[in-house]
Amino acid sequence: MNNTHSKDTFAGFVAIIGKPNAGKSTFMNTVLGEKLSIVTPKPQTTRKRVLGIYTKDNLQIVFVDTPGFIKPRYALHEAMMEYVSEEVLSADVLLVLFDVSEYSAHKEPFHSTFFELLDKSPAPKILLLNKIDLLKDKKAMLPAIDFFAKTNTFSEILPISAFEPDDVAKAIQVIAKYIPKSPFYYDEDVLSTQNERFFVSELIREQIFLLCEEEIPYSTEVSIVEFKEREKGKWYINAEIIVERPTQKPIIIGKDGQRIKQIGEHSRIAIENHLRRSVYLDLYVKVRPKWRQNPRQLKSFGY
Numbered sequence: 001m002n003n004t005h006s007k008d009t010f011a012g013f014v015a016i017i018g019k020p021n022a023g024k025s026t027f028m029n030t031v032l033g034e035k036l037s038i039v040t041p042k043p044q045t046t047r048k049r050v051l052g053i054y055t056k057d058n059l060q061i062v063f064v065d066t067p068g069f070i071k072p073r074y075a076l077h078e079a080m081m082e083y084v085s086e087e088v089l090s091a092d093v094l095l096v097l098f099d100v101s102e103y104s105a106h107k108e109p110f111h112s113t114f115f116e117l118l119d120k121s122p123a124p125k126i127l128l129l130n131k132i133d134l135l136k137d138k139k140a141m142l143p144a145i146d147f148f149a150k151t152n153t154f155s156e157i158l159p160i161s162a163f164e165p166d167d168v169a170k171a172i173q174v175i176a177k178y179i180p181k182s183p184f185y186y187d188e189d190v191l192s193t194q195n196e197r198f199f200v201s202e203l204i205r206e207q208i209f210l211l212c213e214e215e216i217p218y219s220t221e222v223s224i225v226e227f228k229e230r231e232k233g234k235w236y237i238n239a240e241i242i243v244e245r246p247t248q249k250p251i252i253i254g255k256d257g258q259r260i261k262q263i264g265e266h267s268r269i270a271i272e273n274h275l276r277r278s279v280y281l282d283l284y285v286k287v288r289p290k291w292r293q294n295p296r297q298l299k300s301f302g303y
């Protein structure tokens with residue numbers, strides 16, 4: 001074997017940023033062909049950063065999915081926005097996703113503070129106008145393209161649907177042009193860096209987002225208390241669903257325990273698909289008053 005003439009490699013970090021619900025996590029999952037980041041129709045689904053590592057031939061793109069950009073209202077939001085700024089300031093490329101179906105000439109697509117944050121980074125910026133499948137007439141995206149072109153912020157503007165692997169492949173080709181020459185950051189077969197506990201807690205949180213309404217998903221956190229891997233038989237997982245107020249506990253539990261049962265069943269199936277093995281899942285509901293506003297409590301949840 002002769003490694004002295006090995007090909008140059010290209011590798012870099014790409015921060016996926018944008019407003020809540022733009023399709024950032026969906027995009028990353030389609031890139032990797034694997035569900036790494038949870039996706040729901042509700043805004044503010046993603047709360048932490050999630051890596052998705054795409055490696056092909058001599059190219060490695062480390063995507064970092066981030067929470068949607070919002071104006072913080074409590075300490076949890078501040079922690080979420082801290083992740084966003086850190087990623088924006090350290091990324092090699094910024095990938096901005098925007099839901100083009102919500103574009104209107106009468107409304108600023110982004111808060112000015114979003115552009116202020118982008119301005120702090122010297123990295124090339126690529127805009128993906130997402131959800132074009134929702135446009136009845138593709139011409140409807142022209143005003144959006146025009147608007148964003150005039151901001152002189154983006155090196156590339158590309159319309160896509162994050163559901164379409166072909167569109168996502170085109171986006172990868174465009175992003176690849178901006179990835180610097182560098183050794184790989186991760187082994188070729190690594191897809192993400194979070195541990196199984198993280199993915200399990202996210203899959204439970206996803207079900208709470210899907211099955212509970214109003215403020216409940218936003219007042220809820222999931223904490224893994226026990227994660228027992230067994231040689232034989234099912235793995236045992238014990239998780240706490242944390243709520244903010246005593247009145248929220250019976251809502252999560254539901255009439256005759258129906259809702260928590262449903263959350264448990266749906267999450268167990270998702271966890272079993274993810275871990276590719278059978279699990280026994282125990283869920284408990286706990287009240288931690290005002291946890292979203294308590295920096296210490298947030299720290300204990302890994303923020």
Ligand SMILES: Nc1nc2c(ncn2[C@@H]2O[C@H](COP(=O)(O)OP(=O)(O)OP(=O)(O)O)[C@@H](O)[C@H]2O)c(=O)[nH]1
Binds near residue numbers: 023039041132162
């Ligand atoms: N029609 C359509 N829906 C999409 C597309 N991409 C994402 N969605 C949907 O949009 C919703 C939000 O998607 P997410 O991927 O969770 O969005 P996000 O930007 O990660 O949202 P946050 O984590 O809340 O910031 C989900 O219901 C997705 O199924 C798309 O290209 N077309």
Ligand SMILES: [Mg+2]
Binds near residue numbers: 024025045068
């Ligand atoms: Mg997300």
